[in-house]
Amino acid sequence: MSLPRLRLGISTCLLGENVRYDGGHKRNAFLMDTLGEYVTWVSVCPEVEIGMSTPRPPIRLERANGDGVRLVMPDSGDDLTDRMTTYSERRVEALRDEHLSGYVLKSGSPSCGMERVRLYDANGVPSRDGVGLFADALLTYMPQLPVEEEGRLNDARLRENFITRIFARARWLALSDTGFTISGLMEYHARHKYLLMSRNPSAARELGRLLATAPRGAGEVATLATDYEQQFSEALRKLPSRGRHTNVLQHLAGYVSDDIDRGDRTELTEAIEGYRAGLVPLIVPVVLIRHYVRRLDVEYLADQVYLNPHPYELMLLNHV
Ligand code: SF4
Structure with a gap:
């Protein structure tokens, strides 16, 4: 039985590209050196793609008294929510034509994290309730797509199930x-x-x-x-x-x-x-x-x- 080649979306920093706010990367050895043999990567760095520089001041998710979640740059007070939301919806729309079998997101990021991202309240106290804005759009508009974070793939059972799902999706496509x-x-x-x-x-x-x-x-x-x-x-x-x-x-x-x-x-x-x-x-x-x-x-x-x-x-x- 032949196994199809995969096309997977990925947060660009996981490929080892220096696109993070601090000018570094988060290369993932399993994804690059092991799974990579079966994959054509489709990489997306939402922060770079909305025009932010590298390096850049850090950004974070905030929720002030009863308001919705905002994506802000604490150093300057800039609010990037509308820019990132509009971009994310358009980008995910384009990704729907990319024939993706799955997506691996960078954990913890206010743009790419799919769960437990730091969300700061009005007093600057973080909880782990946030979802990155790009990840949120991906999960909302491509609900059938298998999506995981690189950190969760260190768990053998989660890893095996995710990879089973992406090959099943490749056969479906x-x-x-x-x-x-x-x-x-x-x-x-x-x-x-x-x-x-x-x-x-x-x-x-x-x-x-x-x-x-x-x-x-x-x-x-x-x-x-x-x-x-x-x-x-x-x-x-x-x-x-x-x-x-x-x-x-x-x-x-x-x-x-x-x-x-x-x-x-x-x-x-x-x-x-x-x-x-x-x-x-x-x-x-x-x-x-x-x-x-x-x-x-x-x-x-x-x-x-x-x-x-x-x-x-x-x-x-x-x-x-
Ligand atoms: S986590 Fe997402 S936004 Fe941040 S550097 Fe990586 S790809 Fe770019």
Whole structure:
């Protein structure tokens, strides 16, 4: 099964470019040196793109008594809110044509941070309730896009789930390029069935029902695809639990266990049980099942994304 090349949006400073207010960068080694091999980056520095210099005085989010959130430059008192809001809406509109499979934002920034950004009250006391203005526009106008902050990607489970989501979205965009058909949507759903079950079994069933009962008229496929995309991306947002993975692994093992000998069956059961107990990583039972699927030529499982969600070389299943 070939994996599509990704186009990902990214905060420019994470690429190692000196665009930060202090003239520096925040190069992220995992994104550049590991994931970067599979990615064409589309970089955006909102502060530079609204015309600010580098270096520049720092800016921050403020909320004075009951007012909305403002983006201000404390040194000068300049208010950049309208400039940044107008820019962000236009920029995100343009990004909708960029074929992005996901976006990685710089955490903590009053422009790029997607959560827990410092928000100062009228007394200059910060809380961690803010969202950067550009990030806010991105999350609002591209709700289906997988978005993460670079800091959160240090967590193995969040990282694995984000990368699973961006490859699923790349496959979705590839399907979209060929033109949506009922059979294309059915095939996409079939390939992602166990992946969905590992995240959200009820959403997996609901999506299956949506496709099975949808009107078949030519004009209705586009609406169906929009509904499917929305529910699918929502379902994949949920982090998979060890219990859910174990259920899926047992289900998949059921397709091969009758055709392998007792020793192999015991080994497979122990691998799944070892994963459930936290003794071995997910890659151990997944590789075993993948091996039997190939050896026994189990056609129904051969294309399951669950068994091959992202490039093996990223070793993401070794850490969850
Ligand atoms: S966090 Fe965003 S605005 Fe700040 S330097 Fe990085 S890309 Fe530019």
